[in-house]
Amino acid sequence: MTEISERDSEPELPELDAAEEARLSALLCHAFRPSEIDPARHERLLLAALEDPFAEASPEELVESERLRQALDGKGDHQDLHLARALSAAFTPSLARPLPEPPLSAKTARKRSAQVIFVRFAGVAAALAVAAAVLLRLTPDLAKHSAPAPDLATLALAQSRSTAEFFSADSAGAPSERIDRIASVRSRELRDNRYALWGVR
Amino acid sequence: MVAPHLCRVPAVDDSAELDAERALVERAQAGERDALGEILRKHGPRLYRSVLLPRLGSPATAEEALSRTYVKVIERFDQFSWQAVGVYPWLRVVALRVALDLLRSRKRELLFEPEHVERELDAAEAERGAREADALERHDLNCAKERVRELLLQINPRYADAIRMRVLEERSREDAALALGVSVATFDVVLHRAMAALRKALSEGGSEA
Numbered sequence: 285m286t287e288i289s290e291r292d293s294e295p296e297l298p299e300l301d302a303a304e305e306a307r308l309s310a311l312l313c314h315a316f317r318p319s320e321i322d323p324a325r326h327e328r329l330l331l332a333a334l335e336d337p338f339a340e341a342s343p344e345e346l347v348e349s350e351r352l353r354q355a356l357d358g359k360g361d362h363q364d365l366h367l368a369r370a371l372s373a374a375f376t377p378s379l380a381r382p383l384p385e386p387p388l389s390a391k392t393a394r395k396r397s398a399q400v401i402f403v404r405f406a407g408v409a410a411a412l413a414v415a416a417a418v419l420l421r422l423t424p425d426l427a428k429h430s431a432p433a434p435d436l437a438t439l440a441l442a443q444s445r446s447t448a449e450f451f452s453a454d455s456a457g458a459p460s461e462r463i464d465r466i467a468s469v470r471s472r473e474l475r476d477n478r479y480a481l482w483g484v485r
Numbered sequence: 486m487v488a489p490h491l492c493r494v495p496a497v498d499d500s501a502e503l504d505a506e507r508a509l510v511e512r513a514q515a516g517e518r519d520a521l522g523e524i525l526r527k528h529g530p531r532l533y534r535s536v537l538l539p540r541l542g543s544p545a546t547a548e549e550a551l552s553r554t555y556v557k558v559i560e561r562f563d564q565f566s567w568q569a570v571g572v573y574p575w576l577r578v579v580a581l582r583v584a585l586d587l588l589r590s591r592k593r594e595l596l597f598e599p600e601h602v603e604r605e606l607d608a609a610e611a612e613r614g615a616r617e618a619d620a621l622e623r624h625d626l627n628c629a630k631e632r633v634r635e636l637l638l639q640i641n642p643r644y645a646d647a648i649r650m651r652v653l654e655e656r657s658r659e660d661a662a663l664a665l666g667v668s669v670a671t672f673d674v675v676l677h678r679a680m681a682a683l684r685k686a687l688s689e690g691g692s693e694a
Contacts, residue, residue, distance in 0.1 A: 297681040298688070305680045309652045311542040311596050312683075315629040316653045321533040321548065329548060330529060333555035334522050 506571050514563055521562060525555055528573050528618070532580045535622040539629030540584045540597045550587055554580045573618035577625075578609050594687040596632055639686040644679030651676055 300308075341349070348362075355362035447466050512520035529551060537547040537554075557579050565575050585602040588595060605628070616624070633653070637645035643665065650661040651672075662672035 297678055298685050300677065300681040300684055304684065305677065308680050308684055312633055312648065312652050314542050314544075315539040315596050316633045318534045318538040318626070318629070319544070321530050321551070325548065326529055326533070329552050330522060330525055330555060333552060333559060334518050336518070
């Protein structure tokens with residue numbers, strides 16, 4: 285049997301990792317011996333395409349769309365509000381104010397009323413806080429030395445953004461290295477943002 | 486190797502079937518979505534198999550392309566005017582245009598370059614529906630195979646053999662190694678180098694057709 289001893293019959297070949305090799309193999313197979321689309325998947329694609337997004341709305345749809353609009357504005361609840369919040373959190377995690385929480389249901393409110401002792405405790409704590417504020421007001425020198433509220437417009441916080449740049453064809457390193465790099469950059473930016481908001485940057 | 490599934494979708498090859506398709510087209514153009522759905526249900530798998538998947542190289546991208554093709558067809562179906570060979574040639578041109586857009590937007594190497602699909606579109610427009618669905622499908626599948634052969638011609642013949650046996654014919658490592666006259670471990674190295682050589686050929690243009 286012939287064994288490989290040298291590669292001088294070929295010019296220098298590029299490095300090819302296992303994932304890229306598998307991708308090239310798949311390209312060849314799909315061109316040379318294309319497979320069928322899964323019938324169930326095709327049916328889903330077709331039905332989705334055939335659905336008319338601009339079809340006339342039914343009365344129920346009008347009612348539900350108004351409820352959703354109000355829920356998104358922070359008034360009332362809607363089952364799709366939770367989904368919208370999940371999508372928003374997954375797609376653009378940021379320091380911005382999240383979508384409004386739905387109001388507590390009556391059942392939850394009743395449950396909470398059993399915890400009246402904690403409410404009373406909170407009332408006492410609030411009264412103490414008011415007293416402390418009055419004290420601070422009466423001693424302006426103390427207030428002068430406290431940290432000013434941060435001006436968000438001037439803090440130049442790091443913004444959430446796409447990680448596409450880490451996945452360009454030129455990006456060096458294996459996928460796990462790129463993920464590590466993204467995690468590292470994101471952690472650093474989160475710390476920087478916190479320090480900026482605390483006024484310690 | 487013979488491409489399977491060529492006849493799974495019934496061909497529009499007789500007048501009765503063409504008449505039925507024409508009736509569906511008229512209903513679809515009158516606004517019946519069910520009729521349009523029936524047309525796409527019949528021809529969609531063929532577009533996926535012979536136009537989109539071979540050119541785009543991944544099932545996920547081909548499905549995305551099929552979905553976009555459907556949306557374009559639904560939006561523009563009133564522009565279709567009946568041809569003697571049926572609706573498939575028109576659907577194929579829409580799919581080729583979608584594939585071309587996707588090929589242009591991709592950054593990684595694929596087997597097909599946008600220029601290949603542009604030439605296909607030019608040919609389709611020149612012949613203006615002269616071929617019926619089965620003939621077009623055979624043409625598309627052969628084009629894709631020819632493209633693979635053309636790429637394999639650009640690398641070392643032993644590399645081409647390794648790819649042909651292991652990737653295209655799905656023969657076992659042992660079988661392929663035996664045919665090449667090397668050990669299995671050596672064959673693995675040859676195949677790896679073959680893929681690297683193929684990638685190099687693709688990145689250097691890889692299109693002499």
